[in-house]
Amino acid sequence: MILELCVYRCLPGRLPALMNRFESSTLDLFAKHGFTPHGFFTTMVGRSAQELTYMLLWDSLDQREKCWHSFHHDPDWIAARTASEADGMIVVNASNQLLQPTPFSPLR
Structure with a gap:
């Protein structure tokens, strides 16, 4: 199992547009193309409140x-x-990390 961590940093005030795109289009397209989402999050406390992490x-x-x-x-x-x-434009920066669980991780 591999977990992909994606962080999209939006231009100021553009996070609602990104969230709308995910809700209205991206999620259906993810399903169509065989993606398995594990979770979607916004930042409550941290470097930027203009991020979507999934x-x-x-x-x-x-x-x-x-x-x-x-x-x-x-x-x-x-x-x-x-x-x-x-x-x-909506997203100013996107980053992805591919993670693998450790032997002692509850998620394997």
Whole structure:
């Protein structure tokens, strides 16, 4: 099992647009392309309150690569992203980490 930790930092005031895009488009597209979300979070206390953090579970790096590739090339995703950015860019920075559980982790 691999856990992917994704953090999207939004431009000031653009977090609601990102949240709307996830609720109205991204989650359905994740399901369509075989993603397994583990959780979605906003930052209550920390470096930036303009962040969406989420986790995805993968069985293998190959599965992850195939899912992300098909997602990024889906015309529905391209249209949803373009429409959501009609008023300007949303995400200023995105970071991803691929994590594997330790032998003593309850999540394995």
